[in-house]
Amino acid sequence: xxxxxxxxxxxxxxxxxxxxxxxxxxxxxxxxxxxxxxxxxxxxxxxxxxxxxxxxxxxxxxxxxxxxxxxxxxxxxxxxxxxxxxxxxxxxxxxxxxxxxxxxxxxxxxxxxxxxxxxxxxxxxxxxxxxxxxxxxxxxxxxxxxxxxxxxxxxxxxxxxxxxxxxxxxxxxxxxxxxxxxxxx
Amino acid sequence: xxxxxxxxxxxxxxxxxxxxxxxxxxxxxxxxxxxxxxxxxxxxxxxxxxxxxxxxxxxxxxxxxxxxxxxxxxxxxxxxxxxxxxxxxxxxxxxxxxxxxxxxxxxxxxxxxxxxxxxxxxxxxxxxxxxxxxxxxxxxxxxxxxxxxxxxxxxxxxxxxxxxxxxxxxxxxxxxxxxxxxxxxxxxxxxxxxxxxxxxxxxxxxxxxxxxxxxxxxxxxxxxxxxxxxxxxxxxxxxxxxxxxxxxxxxxxxxxxxxxxxxxxxxxxxxxxxxxxxxxxxxxxxxxxxxxxxxxxxxxxxxxxxxxxxxxxxxxxxxxxxxxxxxxxxxxxxxxxxxxxxxxxxxxxxxxxxxxxxxxxxxxxxxxxxxxxxxxxxxxxxxxxxxxxxxxxxxxxxxxxxxxxxxxxxxxxxxxxxxxxxxxxxxxxxxxxxxxxxxxxxxxxxxxxxxxxxxxxxx
Numbered sequence: 305x306x307x308x309x310x311x312x313x314x315x316x317x318x319x320x321x322x323x324x325x326x327x328x329x330x331x332x333x334x335x336x337x338x339x340x341x342x343x344x345x346x347x348x349x350x351x352x353x354x355x356x357x358x359x360x361x362x363x364x365x366x367x368x369x370x371x372x373x374x375x376x377x378x379x380x381x382x383x384x385x386x387x388x389x390x391x392x393x394x395x396x397x398x399x400x401x402x403x404x405x406x407x408x409x410x411x412x413x414x415x416x417x418x419x420x421x422x423x424x425x426x427x428x429x430x431x432x433x434x435x436x437x438x439x440x441x442x443x444x445x446x447x448x449x450x451x452x453x454x455x456x457x458x459x460x461x462x463x464x465x466x467x468x469x470x471x472x473x474x475x476x477x478x479x480x481x482x483x484x485x486x487x488x489x
Numbered sequence: 490x491x492x493x494x495x496x497x498x499x500x501x502x503x504x505x506x507x508x509x510x511x512x513x514x515x516x517x518x519x520x521x522x523x524x525x526x527x528x529x530x531x532x533x534x535x536x537x538x539x540x541x542x543x544x545x546x547x548x549x550x551x552x553x554x555x556x557x558x559x560x561x562x563x564x565x566x567x568x569x570x571x572x573x574x575x576x577x578x579x580x581x582x583x584x585x586x587x588x589x590x591x592x593x594x595x596x597x598x599x600x601x602x603x604x605x606x607x608x609x610x611x612x613x614x615x616x617x618x619x620x621x622x623x624x625x626x627x628x629x630x631x632x633x634x635x636x637x638x639x640x641x642x643x644x645x646x647x648x649x650x651x652x653x654x655x656x657x658x659x660x661x662x663x664x665x666x667x668x669x670x671x672x673x674x675x676x677x678x679x680x681x682x683x684x685x686x687x688x689x690x691x692x693x694x695x696x697x698x699x700x701x702x703x704x705x706x707x708x709x710x711x712x713x714x715x716x717x718x719x720x721x722x723x724x725x726x727x728x729x730x731x732x733x734x735x736x737x738x739x740x741x742x743x744x745x746x747x748x749x750x751x752x753x754x755x756x757x758x759x760x761x762x763x764x765x766x767x768x769x770x771x772x773x774x775x776x777x778x779x780x781x782x783x784x785x786x787x788x789x790x791x792x793x794x795x796x797x798x799x800x801x802x803x804x805x806x807x808x809x810x811x812x813x814x815x816x817x818x819x820x821x822x823x824x825x826x827x828x829x830x831x832x833x834x835x836x837x838x839x840x841x842x843x844x845x846x847x848x849x850x851x852x853x854x855x856x857x858x859x860x861x862x863x864x865x866x867x868x869x870x871x872x873x874x875x876x877x878x879x880x881x882x883x884x885x886x887x888x889x890x891x892x893x894x895x896x897x898x899x900x901x902x903x904x905x906x907x908x909x910x911x912x913x914x915x916x917x918x919x920x921x922x923x924x925x926x927x928x929x930x931x932x933x934x935x936x937x938x939x940x941x942x943x944x945x946x947x948x
Contacts (some may be wrong), residue, residue: 307768402491402496404497407597432493434493443496443497454555455809457754458557470524473500473557474557475500475503475556475557476555477491477918478751479499479503479556479558479751480495480496480750481491482747482748483495483498483499483502483747483748484491484492484496486497488750488751488818
């Protein structure tokens with residue numbers, strides 16, 4: 305089976321980055337398992353997982369990237385995964401909720417929500433923010449599987465909303481799937 | 490992957506636009522509850538409802554909390570009671586009503602429907618006893634709703650039953666005179682009554698249904714109204730055509746229906762019961778901003794009742810069905826826009842100002858669900874005139890192969906223009922004038938049957 309590595313790549317965005325990255329993995333006879341990429345304000349970021357032969361080391365992968373004849377420098381971090389790939393792909397939590405946060409833009413908003421989640425043992429699975437005409441919107445996908453009572457979380461959120469002046473709404477993910485996707489559940 | 494704009498649209502719908510699931514109704518078959526006499530039958534009825542609905546309200550509340558969507562009403566519908574009480578006299582039926590009322594209270598549901606009979610072709614001796622029991626049964630109970638089907642497209646209209654019903658409505662209102670005739674608000678007369686309608690007062694658990702089934706009534710006039718306002722504001726009135734409006738209604742209804750489908754499926758799963766249908770009706774409440782009348786005004790008539798009202802309602806009703814049908818695995822019940830005058834603040838105001846008259850309402854019911862609903866009329870209107878108004882509405886249903894219904898409240902001692910207020914979801918409205926009172930008694934006196942219409946040569 306070999307070893308699994310997780311890689312993080314950051315660069316100024318340009319055409320051809322995905323071809324470059326996957327080219328390095330292909331040349332090392334790696335097998336791509338999963339990846340996620342995003343572009344924000346002209347900067348490209350990707351996290352990916354691939355398996356390689358036992359002989360390949362993280363240093364070999366980094367070296368592969370450094371030899372790329374690239375117009376922009378790729379910042380790369382490579383780590384060998386501690387848990388096997390099968391375990392990492394365990395079933396997704398059934399208790400995924402979506403929290404929407406809206407309010408006037410000011411510093412510390414994301415931190416405040418991050419802290420709230422941390423204090424309530426809520427893991428943030430996904431976070432996206434947008435700023436439009438001074439209105440800051442955050443949409444978070446949260447795993448509430450370690451939470452004892454969702455009602456208690458809602459009560460605490462209502463208090464947080466009152467103190468911060470933010471508009472906070474917590475709804476189960478199923479609801480958004482039901483209202484926006486063609487197939488149901 | 491969920492898109493941010495879709496997430497925000499759904500959040501808006503739930504938080505700011507009165508989205509709720511109007512009713513989750515548990516249908517319970519009572520045919521197996523028949524005992525040797527009235528007392529034993531009542532005991533079995535209460536036991537069965539108690540067993541079937543033991544966790545019903547609690548489960549609805551749980552699912553509602555989990556998804557953050559209010560389930561406004563938790564209700565029970567039962568097998569039309571005239572079948573369950575075959576052979577009983579009127580006193581026996583009153584006992585059955587009291588028994589159902591106790592069962593509904595014990596199950597903590599808001600209302601129980603199904604104190605009903607189906608007499609579209611003929612009446613048995615039991616049916617006549619049942620009809621005679623209605624005024625006392627509804628006056629002495631709190632949570633019981635009654636309905637009767639007196640016509641269908643296949644059997645015609647039972648004019649003997651119709652004449653009895655005109656008088657029953659009068660008696661019912663008179664017996665609840667101290668409540669402005671409120672008893673009549675719990676009784677509805679149907680043509681083509683569906684057996685899976687979750688909405689009251691006309692919910693029954695039809696004979697064609699399984700032992701236990703859950704039906705869901707979605708709502709959403711407020712959601713549709715806000716979506717249309719937003720569309721007009723962002724796109725600009727001058728850049729929109731009517732088909733754009735219809736498209737927006739479809740998409741909004743899709744989302745609203747999906748919420749109902751989700752709640753219905755989850756409650757069914759938790760209870761281990763069969764999930765029946767979603768009823769796609771736009772059901773208004775007296776709350777400001779949750780009105781079907783308001784949608785008509787947003788779409789271009791300055792007041793409901795003005796020319797154009799029927800056309801707009803036809804489009805609204807159709808768009809609601811088109812959006813909802815794809816959103817749900819099974820659609821049933823009444824499925825259309827309701828125009829209950831007392832339950833819709835904008836309709837009530839239009840009735841009060843004289844813009845909306847009974848005849849225009851009748852025309853509007855040709856293109857929507859469900860009929861002349863929750864209309865207070867002067868207590869002085871005679872039984873034959875009430876029966877004739879019902880006959881007109883039944884004929885619309887019979888000829889057009891659709892469900893129509895009538896729920897008139899002849900308010901004892903009050904005249905047109907005076908206000909009647911039942912509070913809560915039943916609402917308030919000025920009493921509507923009835924024209925040509927006392928001029929239909931020769932027609933009602935015929936009795937017999939109005940034959941079923943021809944089902945070919947449709948033009």
